Amino acid sequence: MSIVSIETELKSIFKERCSTSTSTRFNYSRGEDTYDPVPSKAVIFPRTNEEVSTILKLCNERKVPVVPFGTGTSLEGNVVGNEDGITISLEKMNKILNVNIEDFDCRVQANVTREQLNEHLREDGIFFPIDPGANAAIGGMAATSASGTMAVKYGTMKTVITGLTVVLPSGEIINTGGRTKKTSAGYNLTNLFIGSEGTLGVITEIQLRLSPIPESIMSAVCHFPTLEDAVKTAQETIQYGIPIARIEMLNKDQMDISINYSNLKEVNVEPTLFFEFHGSENSNKDSIKVVEELSNNNKGSKFKWATDLEERNKLWQARWDVYYSVKALVNNGRVYSTDVCVPISKITECVNFAEQEVNKIGLRAPMVGHLGDGNFHVLFPYDPNDKEIYIKIREFSNKLIDKTLELKGTVTGEHGVGLHKKKYLLKEHPDNIPLMKTIKRSVDPNNIMNPGKIFDLN
Amino acid sequence: MSIVSIETELKSIFKERCSTSTSTRFNYSRGEDTYDPVPSKAVIFPRTNEEVSTILKLCNERKVPVVPFGTGTSLEGNVVGNEDGITISLEKMNKILNVNIEDFDCRVQANVTREQLNEHLREDGIFFPIDPGANAAIGGMAATSASGTMAVKYGTMKTVITGLTVVLPSGEIINTGGRTKKTSAGYNLTNLFIGSEGTLGVITEIQLRLSPIPESIMSAVCHFPTLEDAVKTAQETIQYGIPIARIEMLNKDQMDISINYSNLKEVNVEPTLFFEFHGSENSNKDSIKVVEELSNNNKGSKFKWATDLEERNKLWQARWDVYYSVKALVNNGRVYSTDVCVPISKITECVNFAEQEVNKIGLRAPMVGHLGDGNFHVLFPYDPNDKEIYIKIREFSNKLIDKTLELKGTVTGEHGVGLHKKKYLLKEHPDNIPLMKTIKRSVDPNNIMNPGKIFDLN
Numbered sequence: 001m002s003i004v005s006i007e008t009e010l011k012s013i014f015k016e017r018c019s020t021s022t023s024t025r026f027n028y029s030r031g032e033d034t035y036d037p038v039p040s041k042a043v044i045f046p047r048t049n050e051e052v053s054t055i056l057k058l059c060n061e062r063k064v065p066v067v068p069f070g071t072g073t074s075l076e077g078n079v080v081g082n083e084d085g086i087t088i089s090l091e092k093m094n095k096i097l098n099v100n101i102e103d104f105d106c107r108v109q110a111n112v113t114r115e116q117l118n119e120h121l122r123e124d125g126i127f128f129p130i131d132p133g134a135n136a137a138i139g140g141m142a143a144t145s146a147s148g149t150m151a152v153k154y155g156t157m158k159t160v161i162t163g164l165t166v167v168l169p170s171g172e173i174i175n176t177g178g179r180t181k182k183t184s185a186g187y188n189l190t191n192l193f194i195g196s197e198g199t200l201g202v203i204t205e206i207q208l209r210l211s212p213i214p215e216s217i218m219s220a221v222c223h224f225p226t227l228e229d230a231v232k233t234a235q236e237t238i239q240y241g242i243p244i245a246r247i248e249m250l251n252k253d254q255m256d257i258s259i260n261y262s263n264l265k266e267v268n269v270e271p272t273l274f275f276e277f278h279g280s281e282n283s284n285k286d287s288i289k290v291v292e293e294l295s296n297n298n299k300g301s302k303f304k305w306a307t308d309l310e311e312r313n314k315l316w317q318a319r320w321d322v323y324y325s326v327k328a329l330v331n332n333g334r335v336y337s338t339d340v341c342v343p344i345s346k347i348t349e350c351v352n353f354a355e356q357e358v359n360k361i362g363l364r365a366p367m368v369g370h371l372g373d374g375n376f377h378v379l380f381p382y383d384p385n386d387k388e389i390y391i392k393i394r395e396f397s398n399k400l401i402d403k404t405l406e407l408k409g410t411v412t413g414e415h416g417v418g419l420h421k422k423k424y425l426l427k428e429h430p431d432n433i434p435l436m437k438t439i440k441r442s443v444d445p446n447n448i449m450n451p452g453k454i455f456d457l458n
Numbered sequence: 459m460s461i462v463s464i465e466t467e468l469k470s471i472f473k474e475r476c477s478t479s480t481s482t483r484f485n486y487s488r489g490e491d492t493y494d495p496v497p498s499k500a501v502i503f504p505r506t507n508e509e510v511s512t513i514l515k516l517c518n519e520r521k522v523p524v525v526p527f528g529t530g531t532s533l534e535g536n537v538v539g540n541e542d543g544i545t546i547s548l549e550k551m552n553k554i555l556n557v558n559i560e561d562f563d564c565r566v567q568a569n570v571t572r573e574q575l576n577e578h579l580r581e582d583g584i585f586f587p588i589d590p591g592a593n594a595a596i597g598g599m600a601a602t603s604a605s606g607t608m609a610v611k612y613g614t615m616k617t618v619i620t621g622l623t624v625v626l627p628s629g630e631i632i633n634t635g636g637r638t639k640k641t642s643a644g645y646n647l648t649n650l651f652i653g654s655e656g657t658l659g660v661i662t663e664i665q666l667r668l669s670p671i672p673e674s675i676m677s678a679v680c681h682f683p684t685l686e687d688a689v690k691t692a693q694e695t696i697q698y699g700i701p702i703a704r705i706e707m708l709n710k711d712q713m714d715i716s717i718n719y720s721n722l723k724e725v726n727v728e729p730t731l732f733f734e735f736h737g738s739e740n741s742n743k744d745s746i747k748v749v750e751e752l753s754n755n756n757k758g759s760k761f762k763w764a765t766d767l768e769e770r771n772k773l774w775q776a777r778w779d780v781y782y783s784v785k786a787l788v789n790n791g792r793v794y795s796t797d798v799c800v801p802i803s804k805i806t807e808c809v810n811f812a813e814q815e816v817n818k819i820g821l822r823a824p825m826v827g828h829l830g831d832g833n834f835h836v837l838f839p840y841d842p843n844d845k846e847i848y849i850k851i852r853e854f855s856n857k858l859i860d861k862t863l864e865l866k867g868t869v870t871g872e873h874g875v876g877l878h879k880k881k882y883l884l885k886e887h888p889d890n891i892p893l894m895k896t897i898k899r900s901v902d903p904n905n906i907m908n909p910g911k912i913f914d915l916n
Contacts, residue, residue, distance in 0.1 A: 102697055102803040145642040156640050158649075159617070174889040180799045181831045182614050183868035184603040184653055186875055186883050186912055187894045191616075191649035195642055212699030239560055241670030243737075279701075283741030341638045345560040373639045410641035417644055425644050431632040435901070436645045442900030443893070454644055 006064045006086060007042040013054065017045040017092070028089055029081040031074035032134070034334045034384070035419060040067060040081040047092045049165060049173050049204050055088060056202065056448075057171030063446045068198040070111055070140030073132075075337055076418030078144060078197050078453060085448075090139055093204060096120050104210045105162070105179055110139025110203055126210040129154035132414065133323045139203045144416035145195030149319075152238070152372030153245040153278060154211055156414070157194055163207035164190050169200075169444040179207060192439075197416050198450040200443045214278035217245075218288065219312040223270040223301040227251050227355055227367075230271040231348045233291075233298045234371035238344045240294070242287050246276035247372040248319050251355070254326075254366030254379075258318035261325035266304065267318050273300070273371075274319050276312075322368045322379070329364070329381040336382060336393050340404040341375040341413030353403050354378055361392050375413035401427065417454045425455065464522045464544060465500040471512065475503040475550070486547055487539040489532035490592070492792045492842070493877060498525060498539040505550045507623060507631050507662050513546060514660065514906075515629030521904045524627075526656040528569055528598030531590075533795055534876030536602060536655050536911060543906075548597055551662060554578050562668045563620070563637055568597025568661055584668040587612035590872065591781045597661045602874035603653030607777075610696070610830030611703040611736060612669055614872070616652055621665035624651050627658075627902040637665060650897075655874050656908035658901045672736035675703075676746065677770040681728040681759040685709050685813055685825075688729040689806045691749075691756045692829035696802045698752070700745050704734035705830040706777050709813070712784075712824030712837075716776035719783035724762065725776050731758070731829075732777050734770075780826045780837070787822070787839040794840060794851050798862040799833040799871030811861050812836055819850050833871035859885065875912045883913065 011018045019025070025039035046052045059066050065085025072079060081087050093109040096117060100106065101124050108117060115135045117128045130141060131148035140146075142164065147156035154160070163177030166189075177183065177190040193203055224230040227249075234247050249272070250258065256269045275291060277284040292303060306315040313320070327335050342350045351369065358365040358378065369376030378400070380393045401411055401424050411417075411424035426433060433455055440447075440457065447457055469476045477483070483497035504510045517524050523543025530537060539545050551567040554575060558564065559582050566575060573593045575586045588599060589606035598604075600622065605614035612618070621635030624647075635641065635648040651661055682688040685707075692705050707730070708716065714727045733749060735742040750761060764773040771778075785793050800808045809827065816823040816836065827834030836858070838851045859869055859882050869875075869882035884891060891913055898905075898915065905915055 100801070100803065103801040104699075105801070145640075145646070147640055151640060155617075158640075158646070159613075168893070172889075172892075174893060176887075176890060178868055178886075179801045179866045180833075180868045180871065181802075182603075182605055182609060182616075182799060182833065182871050184870045184872050184874045185868050185879075185886055186653070186890065187897060188603070188616070188649045188653050189890055189893060191646045192897075195644070195646050241562075280741055280744040282744055283738055286738040286740055341640060343558070343561040343563070343637045344639075345558065375638075375640065408637045410636055410638045410643050412642045413638065413640050414642050416642045421643075428636075428643055429634075431630070432634055432644065432647055434630075435626065435632060435647060438900050439645060439650075439897060442896050 019043045028087045031072045031079045033077045035077045035080050038081040040087040043087045045092050052167045053171040068202045070137030073134035073136045075415045076420040078418035111137045147414040149246045160209045165205035166201040216281040218277045219306045220275045220303040227271040229298040231351045236294045245278035248274040249369040249371050251367040257325045258321040326379045336380040338378045339415040342407045342409030344374045346407040347374045477501050486545045489530045489537045491535045493535045493538050496539040498545040501545045503550050510625040511629040526660045528595030531592035531594045533873045534878040536876035565665050569595045605872045607704045618667045623663035624659040674739040676735045677764045678733045678761040685729040687756040689809045694752045703736035706732040707827040707829050709825040715783045716779040784837045794838040796836045797873040800865045800867030802832045804865040805832045
């Protein structure tokens with residue numbers, strides 16, 4: 001056992017880029033989750049792959065836990081600190097390393113955020129299509145296998161990442177995958193790290209496929225008398241094979257909250273679908289014709305349309321407001337978000353079930369859904385001091401998980417497992433967990449990487 | 459050491475479904491590769507997951523190598539037998555387990571072939587879009603991470619598989635992934651097995667996403683004065699962001715071979731692009747307008763069109779003939795196929811390089827390319843007794859690999875590594891191999907699963 005503490009040793013290497021101050025440690029002690037803060041012993045701010053390697057080598061020798069930290073926008077306790085360990089903030093690794101317009105690809109450091117990348121690409125006619133609610137770091141989005149509103153057309157992080165730089169627990173730096181659209185060259189290590197939530201290594205660089213900005217983008221909003229009518233319309237849109245880019249649902253309660261939050265005039269307090277079509281003008285018109293008919297058949301209102309960027313943003317404002325409008329309902333409160341995903345044929349049944357159960361417990365529970373993927377969230381704003389409410393929420397969540405698994409769904413569509421869903425993961429994949437643990441043990445024999453996340457090793 | 463041989467023990471369980479006859483052992487001793495046959499000690503024909511489990515448990519106890527075998531259409535020695543081991547033929551596991559039209563998904567046993575599945579789906583308005591040249595088994599396609607002519611629009615096996623049943627070397631049966639379009643539930647085990655070429659377990663069931671048959675399918679053929687003109691047109695088509703479903707290249711030599719093979723009248727002996735557009739009629743027309751202009755600018759001929767299925771097949775016949783027309787050039791000969799893939803901006807340079815090198819060595823070398831993905835094959839028909847020709851071909855292949863890696867490409871776009879590309883994989887991913895081996899050792903500690911494929915463990 002070394003006499004010098006790990007903080008002291010790291011401080012001697014990283015100087016002012018290793019902080020042990022209480023305020024810094026608390027700033028990096030959790031994400032936007034429902035956990036109490038757990039400050040690590042120190043927070044280190046490396047600038048290069050080699051610096052991350054130095055940290056991991058040292059921590060591996062000393063068997064000190066390491067928590068990688070991006071923008072801290074994860075929702076399931078994925079980045080909650082470790083009182084025996086250190087946290088690595090990747091915020092100084094925020095460079096766009098290269099963009100190849102002619103190949104629709106780019107390479108970024110882990111803490112480049114999705115908005116930063118899209119701002120950088122603005123003049124190039126290409127964009128990065130994965131958009132979880134927050135302005136998350138792309139490294140964090142890789143680590144949780146994030147998606148968002150456009151996954152129905154553009155896929156998830158699994159779809160757009162073709163390679164990674166990863167620092168392994170041993171300190172070794174490897175480059176997985178590459179720049180080609182496809183490859184069959186050995187094990188798919190890239191996809192092993194995507195969604196591994198920092199438990200197998202630190203993702204420091206990401207090779208991304210980008211998409212051409214479509215010739216025509218058309219947005220529409222449509223209100224429905226009941227949530228079921230809205231969800232059914234979304235389900236039918238997918239089942240007709242319409243190539244839609246976004247199809248988002250907000251329930252009546254969420255519309256109310258969003259409208260109040262931003263004082264919106266364009267939309268009504270009713271269950272609502274937000275559509276977006278990407279393509280040529282002709283193909284969009286073809287799609288819209290079918291979707292309008294489906295909406296009509298389900299008692300939908302006349303579509304409200306927008307085509308230019310500013311108008312589209314205005315029309316979609318209620319959707320963009322969701323998370324922060326809900327958070328604003330509770331002073332210093334927290335938001336508990338469910339995240340189930342079911343086969344599209346089951347989405348109406350699953351949302352109906354959630355709505356009925358919400359009504360039973362009598363809590364305010366706005367809902368938002370990426371319905372094209374069969375994925376939706378029920379949001380509960382709550383005061384963390386009110387233990388009774390938390391128990392009610394948790395009971396609701398357990399019931400929704402059971403219903404989801406009965407419908408052949410998954411316990412997390414895009415937020416990951418973190419601390420919060422370990423029991424749920426065990427319900428969904430009891431037979432997979434031993435193999436996940438085997439892999440974890442072989443890649444990280446000292447269990448230093450984000451221990452206790454996804455599963456408990458012992 | 460047990461006194462009873464593994465063949466005898468398996469025979470006592472599987473009776474006539476365990477064969478030790480010379481002819482059967484030779485029938486399952488290699489794929490469509492360039493290797494000499496290596497018969498295993500026995501070939502077993504299990505019918506269920508549990509039977510595969512029984513075999514693996516026994517082989518694991520005895521440390522007997524196991525080679526999983528599908529339709530035997532792999533090209534890189536992926537299924538070459540093992541003289542100390544046994545081969546599992548999955549051909550009796552050929553049932554389509556279920557199809558959910560409303561969710562565009564299905565579950566199949568490993569040896570369902572792609573044509574069998576599409577025949578089954580014919581009336582349902584949906585189809586399975588991954589089409590390597592051969593009528594391969596879907597389990598084998600998963601194991602090699604196959605793709606084909608439609609990957610440019612529909613992706614590869616990685617894109618369409620959402621779950622697997624895998625029998626692990628221990629005999630444990632696990633179900634990875636599930637039926638939802640997306641999930642963030644723990645490690646992505648599904649993608650760890652895709653492309654693992656039978657070295658981590660036996661894939662026995664595959665959960666697949668299907669695609670709706672497009673409203674309109676339009677096929678076209680265009681000839682060019684030089685190969686470079688054709689490749690440049692394909693490159694520009696992708697760079698314009700045209701949503702094309704297929705864009706295939708045949709060089710002049712391959713056109714000549716195909717035309718002779720099937721006595722074709724519709725096409726000319728010139729470098730040729732085969733296009734296919736899937737979408738609404740309007741969107742296809744929009745795309746075609748742009749592609750015709752790009753072709754014109756590169757001295758392309760007038761497009762020859764076809765819309766109904768029979769006409770389309772006629773027009774594309776030269777493309778479908780490629781492999782067998784080349785094979786027919788040599789009696790009992792073999793075909794050596796390269797399989798490099800580069801970023802789209804480098805495809806013209808890479809194909810030009812290949813053409814020049816082929817001209818230097820003076821061998822007949824037809825070429826076919828999935829140009830939309832930056833992937834192409836140079837095919838060499840040869841007599842395996844002519845060792846000098848093989849050396850020439852191998853020298854060409856080595857040069858093409860070096861050029862490909864210089865252009866940031868991959869050593870295999872869709873055929874996998876098998877025995878043939880182990881050295882090439884080491885060139886592309888020297889830093890990845892140790893981690894691949896770590897995973898292999900942890901999942902298959904006795905190294906029974908397809909040993910010696912992808913990498914040498916020691």
